[in-house]
Each structure stands twice: as C-alpha cells, then as structure tokens.
Amino acid sequence: xxxxxxxxxxxxxxxxxxxxxxxxxxxxxxxxxxxxxxxxxxxxxxxxxxxxxxxxxxxxxxxxxxxxxxxxxxxxxxxxxxxxxxxxxxxxxxxxxxxxxxxx
Amino acid sequence: xxxxxxxxxxxxxxxxxxxxxxxxxxxxxxxxxxxxxxxxxxxxxxxxxxxxxxxxxxxxxxxxxxxxxxxxxxxxxxxxxxxxxxxxxxxxxxxxxxxxxxxxxxxxxxxxxxxxxxxxxxxxxxxxxxxxxxxxxxxxxxxxxxxxxxxxxxxxxxxxxxxxxxxxxxxxxxxxxxxxxxxxxxxxxxxxxxxxxxxxxxxxxxxxxxxxxxxxxxxxxxxxxxxxxxxxxxxxxxxxxxxxxxxxxxxxxxxxxxxxxxxxxxxxxxxxxxxxxxxxxxxxxxxxxxxxxxxxxxxxxxxxxxxxxxxxxxxxxxxxxxxxxxxxxxxxxxxxxxxxxxxxxxxxxxxxxxxxxxxxxxxxxxxxxxxxxxxxxxxxxxxxxxxxxxxxxxxxxxxxxxxxxxxxxx
Numbered sequence: 001x002x003x004x005x006x007x008x009x010x011x012x013x014x015x016x017x018x019x020x021x022x023x024x025x026x027x028x029x030x031x032x033x034x035x036x037x038x039x040x041x042x043x044x045x046x047x048x049x050x051x052x053x054x055x056x057x058x059x060x061x062x063x064x065x066x067x068x069x070x071x072x073x074x075x076x077x078x079x080x081x082x083x084x085x086x087x088x089x090x091x092x093x094x095x096x097x098x099x100x101x102x103x104x
Numbered sequence: 105x106x107x108x109x110x111x112x113x114x115x116x117x118x119x120x121x122x123x124x125x126x127x128x129x130x131x132x133x134x135x136x137x138x139x140x141x142x143x144x145x146x147x148x149x150x151x152x153x154x155x156x157x158x159x160x161x162x163x164x165x166x167x168x169x170x171x172x173x174x175x176x177x178x179x180x181x182x183x184x185x186x187x188x189x190x191x192x193x194x195x196x197x198x199x200x201x202x203x204x205x206x207x208x209x210x211x212x213x214x215x216x217x218x219x220x221x222x223x224x225x226x227x228x229x230x231x232x233x234x235x236x237x238x239x240x241x242x243x244x245x246x247x248x249x250x251x252x253x254x255x256x257x258x259x260x261x262x263x264x265x266x267x268x269x270x271x272x273x274x275x276x277x278x279x280x281x282x283x284x285x286x287x288x289x290x291x292x293x294x295x296x297x298x299x300x301x302x303x304x305x306x307x308x309x310x311x312x313x314x315x316x317x318x319x320x321x322x323x324x325x326x327x328x329x330x331x332x333x334x335x336x337x338x339x340x341x342x343x344x345x346x347x348x349x350x351x352x353x354x355x356x357x358x359x360x361x362x363x364x365x366x367x368x369x370x371x372x373x374x375x376x377x378x379x380x381x382x383x384x385x386x387x388x389x390x391x392x393x394x395x396x397x398x399x400x401x402x403x404x405x406x407x408x409x410x411x412x413x414x415x416x417x418x419x420x421x422x423x424x425x426x427x428x429x430x431x432x433x434x435x436x437x438x439x440x441x442x443x444x445x446x447x448x449x450x451x452x453x454x455x456x457x458x459x460x461x462x463x464x465x466x467x468x469x470x471x472x473x474x475x476x477x478x479x480x481x482x483x484x485x486x487x488x489x490x491x492x493x494x495x496x497x498x499x500x501x502x503x504x505x506x507x508x509x510x511x512x513x514x
Contacts, residue, residue: 016509054477056484065480066426068399080127081120081402082166 004093004100007040011097018062018073020053023103028090029053030099031073033060038092039073040101046078046085106132107204109412110195112185112349113211114138116146116398117378119166120405121209121412126175130413135178135203137185137195142234143169144179148398150237151258152428155244155265163234188353190371207373207412210350210361211405214343214379214396219253221315227322228315228337231258243336246270251324251334253312255282257427259340260295264429267302274305274332276324281308286425288440288458290448291473298432343396345380358382360394365418367408375412377404386420387490388442388468397425422490424483431475437487438469447501455479459486465495482508 007021013032020043021028027043029052045052045064054065062073069083076087091102109125111118114136122136138144145163154161172179180197187196194204216230231240240262244250248271252259255277263273275282283292299306311327315337325331345360356362356370360382367375367383378401384390403421410417427434443460450456455474462468470486472479485508489496492512500506 014507050477054480056481063484065477065484068484081123081406 003103005103007099007101009097010038010094010099012099013038016057016059018053018055018057020051021101026103027051028101029062029073030092030101031057031062033074038094038099040090040092041071041073041076041087045069045083046087047083052087107193107206108133108135109207109209109409110203110205111136111209111211112195113209113213113346113378113380114140114144114179114181115211115213115378115401116144116166117213117401117405117408118209118211119144120402121211121377121409122177122179123167123171123175124406124409125413126177128410128413128415130409132206133178134176135180135205137180137183137197137203139182139184140233141182143167143172143181145234146398147232150231150234151261152265154234154237155241155262156268161237161241185349188349188374190353190374193373205373207375209405209408209412210369210374210376210380211378211401211408212346212349212361212376212380213401214345216339217342217344219312219315219339219341221312222253222337222339225315225317225322225337227317227334228339230339231262232343240336240338244269244271245335247272248335249321249333250274251276251322251332251337252340253337254340254342255279255306255308256285256340256342257283257425259338260299260429261427262338262340263299263304264302267304273303274307274334275299276310276312276326276332277306277308278311279308282306286436286440287434288446288460288471290446290458291434291471294454294473295429295432295434298430302430343379345382345394347380350374350376350380366411366416367404367419368411375408377401377408383419385423385439386418387422387493388439393423393439395423395425397423399424420491422487424487432473433475433477433479434471434473435479435483436469436471437483438467438490440469440471442468445498447498449482449502449504451478451482451504453478457482457486459496459498459501461498466493467496467501485509485512488512 016034029043031039050066070079071087076089142163143165184198222228250271252275313325347357350361361376382394445461447459455478457472460469496511
C-alpha cells in the first residue's frame, strides 16, 4: 500500500537534525542527515517512550534525550544499552520541497 | 580453567557489568549476586512513574529471565555475601555457598542515609527498593498529610508525585534552599516556585528537633518550635555507600570504596563501580568524587567489565544527571561547583541553560531546566564540549541563535 503522507518541507529541518511529526494518533521522527538525505522512524524511544525528536543527531545516530540510548536512524538499529529493541523506519521521499513518508 | 567473574550487587551497575562482560567477548562463568528477589530493575521510576501510574506498578527490569539464560549469566537473588576471602579469591554467601572468582566487581550501591531521630518510627520511611516504593505509594492518598524531610532530588520528585496523587505535602529542608548540592540557585528557584505553585509547602533553614509516633500518624517538632503532624514522613537526606564488605576484606575505603582511574581497588583483582565507589575524575584534574546517578552506575558498570577482562581504559565520562518534577525536566552535565563564572542561554518556553566556566575559560559544567526534555539536546552538546575541555566563546554560549553544535567544530 503506498500511503505517502506529507510530513514537513525540506527546509523545516536543519542538516544533521531531527523534528517531530504527529499523524493520526502516531508520532514519528523525521531526520535530515549531514549529507542532506531524509529519513523517518517511529518517534518514541523503544526503551521508555521518550520523544526522540528532543534528542541529538550526530552523523547517522539519534540519541535519546533521557537515557542516551542510541539508534542508527537510517536503519533503525539499536546501538546498545539501555536500548535493545530496534526502531521502526519508514520510506521517505522529497518531492517539490516536501518531505513525504510512507506509512505501512 | 577460569573461575570466572563475580559481581556483588545486582542494581543498574552490576547488571550492566554482567551483560557488558558478554558483549566484550568474555566466555567464562559470570555470577551476579543481589539481595533482592526481583531480577535487576531500574530505580529512577521508583520516585516518579511507580508512584503515579494508574495500574499497579511492576519493577521495570533491565533484562528478562531469557536474556540472563541466553547470555549464561548466573543471577543469584535474595542472597547476601557475608565475606570476601581475598587470599583464596572466593566470596562466601550467608547460606554457606562459596563462589570462586578470577576478578570480582563490587557494585554494592548506596543506602538511604538514616535520620537517627526517626529510628523506630513506623511512620518514617526511606526510598531505595521497589518494595519501599510500593509502601510509600500506598500512603500517597488523597488529602493524606505527607512530610518530606530533605529537599534533594528524591524528596522533590516524591513531593511532585504525592501532589499528583492529591496528597498534601510539606518539605522540610535544613539548608537555606532546596538542592544545595549540585544545582545552581537560579535553577533551584524555578523548581522551588513550581512546587509552591502546585501547593507544596517548603520550609528551608528548618531542622528537626524530635519525632514522636502517634497511633496513626507522626508528630515532628521543628527547630523553630512548630509541631507538624504527618500520616507519613519520607526521609530523603542523601545516601551512604555500602562499603562494609570491602572494609572487612581490608580494601581501602573512605566516602566509598576507593578505586583508581580503571575502577580498580587496592586489590588489582577487585573492582568497584557505581554509587559505592569514590573515583578520580580526569576532567577535573583527578578530583575524587562519588556519584549517585543512574548513568554513572551504567557507564562505570560497563567500564569495569571491560577492565576486568584486561582492557584497562581510564574512566573519563562527564558526570550527568537528571530529575523530572511535574512537567519540568532538569539536566546537569559536569559539576557546577568547578565553575566561577555563569553564562545564561535562554531557549524559549521558559527553558534555559547555565554554562559554568572556570577561570581559564574552560567549560566545566552546564545546568538546564525547562518543560519536558527541552534542554536535553544542548546539555548533551555541552557535555561533549566539557569532555574536550573546550573554551567556548561566552558570547556565543549566551546567543540562542548560535547553534551549540557549531562550537563543537571549533
């Protein structure tokens, strides 16, 4: 099913940063990488349901603002304690300055 | 054949160490010994979520039974170690068992500091374990009178939780203000105001003269002569490190079990980590500190594990701690008392950060307060700057339109 949702414009996020996007009762995190690509994951840390968009992006890592659990936001991979459950990721495309994410 | 690694203390630090041994490739026996009946669990929720959750709380375990068995970690709960026998490298449990070790980690933690006047009172309690939390939670009833002795993190978090449950709360603090230790006055003031706005009475500069149990409550006589009654008094006046085993084994102790940069005691086969140890902080010229903080317990547990199997890396982390009260989030990186000059950066929504600079311009600490996790990102960046002993331009630190991340590159 190709359910593409507009999350934000490409200028809404600085390079190497993240923003929160809420849609239909769910919350997501949208990332812009240092090499200017866009990514999307579930918005809450798998450890304690903290909004990841308050966390710090360094290269391809998002760090939870509360307990420093780290994920690769491109793959969703949990990078070690205290997080051990991977983060779900979503396909992203940019069209005409709009960042779209595909919700399955 | 390897006798294996033994860890005494199954809190955050000990549990983290056990798993870190495996993550770093150790294949010998790993034994984790704790006094509690639960699998190792996280303590930070005990003063917060566990107090206010609608559902009956459960311990938030660090790892499940299956993870312990998958990693071949032998967890022995409900067990107290009675002695460490260094000459034969084994520990004795109270039930008579002996467990041999190649390397031993003491992660014995800390216990709430006792208030001698409260000894024997059945209405005066402390908070450390999950069972303590359940007992306190049961007394946080609507309109119950709760007295919190001590305006530190635990006391303040419990005060916020008690208010959420509809209890009436008075905080008694001997010092001139709350959070004297480690939190700058400007931030303590924000938290003080918030508690008062939520209906908490805060009495600073106030000591306790006597405590007397009545049938259903307790009467506390204050230093100014006032007598206050409470259904429950929670004593939160700090914690003392658990060092008795180490002392009895002839290890060096002071305000904690004394360790070097590698978290090693004066017996090279025995390490100590977390709340129970006093260690040198490299970023402050080797100043010896003892921290009672979740992240320190975690990081030191992992580091001790690596060093027990021979990597001998020095501890270099920047102290970091947080507190949540109502919707306010406080975070501190570094030790603010290392600084002589303070720079304020406002982040909007009432959130702000204080950067603490030493005389030579080094950033030594940053303290922030704001709604939710509003200060988290910048405190994390500050922590990186502190670790690099950076000397950031104070004008840029104060300018909220200058990204802190840009200072990292400098």
